[in-house]
Amino acid sequence: MEGLNIYGKDEIMALTSQREGETKLGEKVQVISALDQLKSSPARFVLLGIPEDIGVRANHGIGGTATAWQPALKAILNTQSTSFLTGQELLVLGHFSFPDPAETDIKSLEDAVVQIDEQVYPVIREIVEAGKVPIVIGGGHNNAYPMIKGLSLALQQAVDVLNIDAHADLRPPAGRHSGNGFSYALKNGFLKNYAIFGLHQNYNNTAILDLIAENPNIQAIFFDDLLKNNIPVVEQLQPLLKNLAPEIGLEIDLDCVENLLSSAFTPSGFNINDVRRIILSSGKKIAYMHLCEGAVMLQDGRQSAGTAKAIAYLITDFIKAQK
Numbered sequence: 449m450e451g452l453n454i455y456g457k458d459e460i461m462a463l464t465s466q467r468e469g470e471t472k473l474g475e476k477v478q479v480i481s482a483l484d485q486l487k488s489s490p491a492r493f494v495l496l497g498i499p500e501d502i503g504v505r506a507n508h509g510i511g512g513t514a515t516a517w518q519p520a521l522k523a524i525l526n527t528q529s530t531s532f533l534t535g536q537e538l539l540v541l542g543h544f545s546f547p548d549p550a551e552t553d554i555k556s557l558e559d560a561v562v563q564i565d566e567q568v569y570p571v572i573r574e575i576v577e578a579g580k581v582p583i584v585i586g587g588g589h590n591n592a593y594p595m596i597k598g599l600s601l602a603l604q605q606a607v608d609v610l611n612i613d614a615h616a617d618l619r620p621p622a623g624r625h626s627g628n629g630f631s632y633a634l635k636n637g638f639l640k641n642y643a644i645f646g647l648h649q650n651y652n653n654t655a656i657l658d659l660i661a662e663n664p665n666i667q668a669i670f671f672d673d674l675l676k677n678n679i680p681v682v683e684q685l686q687p688l689l690k691n692l693a694p695e696i697g698l699e700i701d702l703d704c705v706e707n708l709l710s711s712a713f714t715p716s717g718f719n720i721n722d723v724r725r726i727i728l729s730s731g732k733k734i735a736y737m738h739l740c741e742g743a744v745m746l747q748d749g750r751q752s753a754g755t756a757k758a759i760a761y762l763i764t765d766f767i768k769a770q771k
């Protein structure tokens with residue numbers, strides 16, 4: 449796993465601001481020095497960063513998803529350690545670093561995404577096989593594929609996934625990128641039931657809509673339909689959840705959240721508290737959570753510091769709800 453940088457306590461403390469009289473999560477989180485120590489760690493949740501935007505650029509999107517990891521980690525580490533969440537529940541494993549390919553034409557970017565897949569899925573598999581729950585901050589949504597593959601190989605069965613997203617990411621499996629992670633997962637038998645919550649009618653093409661309509665293993669609820677009533681989102685999610693296995697993978701593409709910086713930035717979508725409510729009260733056992741497509745700075749110069757704190761809220765909520 450040559451692309452994986454495993455963190456020591458020094459790296460964690462360098463990002464943690466200490467203050468007399470209080471304790472931050474960074475002072476409490478667990479670390480290891482090699483993957484074979486995963487099993488013996490007392491932490492149940494394993495945090496990992498995939499700061500890349502190669503998959504987004506291979507899908508003709510705007511680069512920048514590589515910028516979310518470090519600020520988000522800093523926001524998490526500087527959360528207060530209290531009885532709500534001490535930090536000991538979390539092992540901060542580290543991050544993958546993937547160099548940009550020398551050539552940046554679409555084919556070269558797609559080939560680089562295949563190399564990313566090959567490095568990510570074995571680590572996800574190892575974390576799950578150690579009895580832990582991976583929490584991954586991307587990166588592009590291309591990483592849904594190695595997440596699902598790693599979980600499926602660890603559990604030795606095709607798995608069910610809930611994706612909260614404006615886009616189905618069911619583009620043709622012909623060259624890897626951020627728009628076809630679920631197509632590859634279905635095609636290669638790693639994904640059984642695929643539920644999508646909050647799709648935008650305006651941003652999924654006819655071929656994708658037909659695919660959803662024809663495949664009984666794919667179910668979707670459109671954001672446009674959620675807007676037609678005042679029923680709480682957690683309630684509107686229930687019909688999707690009841691058709692999924694008791695244990696699922698959870699994908700959250702942050703471009704489903706309004707005004708959160710991403711390649712497909714949107715002024716209309718879930719607000720961050722809708723997503724917090726879903727995480728806090730879904731009632732499902734979640735085998736992994738993947739937060740992707742968020743950016744602190746985009747290639748075109750747009751910036752938002754709020755992305756990091758939004759990610760920190762979702763991750764601390766997730767640990768509180770699942771521990």
Ligand SMILES: N=CN[C@@H](CCC(=O)O)C(=O)O
Binds near residue numbers: 617628
């Ligand atoms: N994962 C995102 N998929 C969207 C692309 C969004 C964008 O980068 O603009 C899609 O393929 O449509």
